[in-house]
Amino acid sequence: MNEKQAFEVIRHALKPRRYEHTKRVVEEATLLAERYGGDIEKIRLAAILHDYAKYRSSVEMRDKVLKDSTLPIALLDYGDELLHSFVGSVFVKQELNIDDEIVLSAIRYHTTGRASMTLEEKVVFLADYIEPGRTFPEAITTRELSKQDLDVACLESLKNTIGYLSNKSIGIYPDTFQAYNDFVIKLKKRGG
Ligand code: DGI
Ligand code: FE
Ligand code: FE
Numbered sequence: 001m002n003e004k005q006a007f008e009v010i011r012h013a014l015k016p017r018r019y020e021h022t023k024r025v026v027e028e029a030t031l032l033a034e035r036y037g038g039d040i041e042k043i044r045l046a047a048i049l050h051d052y053a054k055y056r057s058s059v060e061m062r063d064k065v066l067k068d069s070t071l072p073i074a075l076l077d078y079g080d081e082l083l084h085s086f087v088g089s090v091f092v093k094q095e096l097n098i099d100d101e102i103v104l105s106a107i108r109y110h111t112t113g114r115a116s117m118t119l120e121e122k123v124v125f126l127a128d129y130i131e132p133g134r135t136f137p138e139a140i141t142t143r144e145l146s147k148q149d150l151d152v153a154c155l156e157s158l159k160n161t162i163g164y165l166s167n168k169s170i171g172i173y174p175d176t177f178q179a180y181n182d183f184v185i186k187l188k189k190r191g192g
Contacts, residue, residue, distance in 0.1 A: 001096055006048040009096065013052055021133055022051060029127035036150045038119035039102060046106035046124050049096070053088030061087045078171045085111035113158060113179030122154050129157040138164075151190075155183035 001009075011019055029047040033040045053061065061083040065071045068090050075086055089108035092098050106124040109117065113125050130143040130153070138160040146153035158180040165172050 001045070001098060003044060003048060006045055006096075010048055010052065014054060018051060018054055021131065022048060024131035024133050025050060025124075025127045028131045029123050032123045032127055032146065032150070035147075036119065036123065038123050042100060042102045043106065043120050043123050045098070045100075046103045046110075046120065047127060049088070049092050049098070049103075050107050050110045050124055050128060051084065051088070052096075052107070053084040053091050056084065056087070056091070058083070064090060075173070078173050082111055082173055085109065109175065112173050112175040113154065114175040115178040115182040117154070117179065117182075119150075122150055126150065126154055126157060129161075151183055151187055155180065155187065158183065 010022055014022065026044055026047040029043050030040065032038075033043045058080040061080065062076060064087045065073065065075050065083065068087075071086055071090060075083060086108055089104045092107055093104055098104065102118065102120050105118065106120045109121050110124050110128050113121070117125065126142075126146055130139055130146055138156075142153050142156045142160065145156050158176060162172055162176060162180060165176075
């Protein structure tokens with residue numbers, strides 16, 4: 001599937017506002033890839049498709065988790081908002097015939113992150129958080145950090161997300177904590 005085809009699929013799968021968000025994520029991911037590296041074609045394809053499942057119903061996504069052995073059942077204990085990233089990667093594979101693991105994992109982990117993220121995962125994860133349509137103060141701070149250091153910026157977004165979710169007493173998926181700890185430990189080792 002080339003980019004033009006992927007954009008066409010996404011234009012139909014998403015509402016206009018979400019489609020505009022997607023285009024900004026692709027632009028932002030391209031800038032990050034130019035700065036930090038990673039496979040730019042795979043990053044762009046993952047960015048185009050990252051919210052593919054955003055408008056699937058909770059019932060459909062929860063059902064997919066129950067039926068697909070590659071999806072952790074624990075996902076069902078967290079907010080349904082979380083499901084679109086994990087389930088989306090499975091739908092992208094099965095419905096759009098995309099088999100590339102770099103692309104699929106960048107979609108899968110774009111919401112939570114995880115320990116030992118690939119460069120492509122980090123770029124899509126961060127681009128989603130800092131695209132210019134995100135105007136809350138934490139996104140702006142993180143956007144500035146993204147010009148200096150990819151890992152520091154990823155950690156900042158994880159800190160903010162964990163703070164935001166815990167303030168609202170929303171469950172935090174373990175991959176989010178594992179990503180946070182992984183960046184803290186790696187940055188500490190790098191600094192010292
Ligand atoms: O899909 P987007 O809106 O572009 O952004 P996203 O994929 O980062 O999704 C954001 C939503 O996901 C938001 O409602 C908060 C939620 N979320 C992010 N991390 C976690 C989470 N929800 C739970 N329960 N646990 C998490 O760790
Ligand atoms: Fe998303
Ligand atoms: Fe998004």
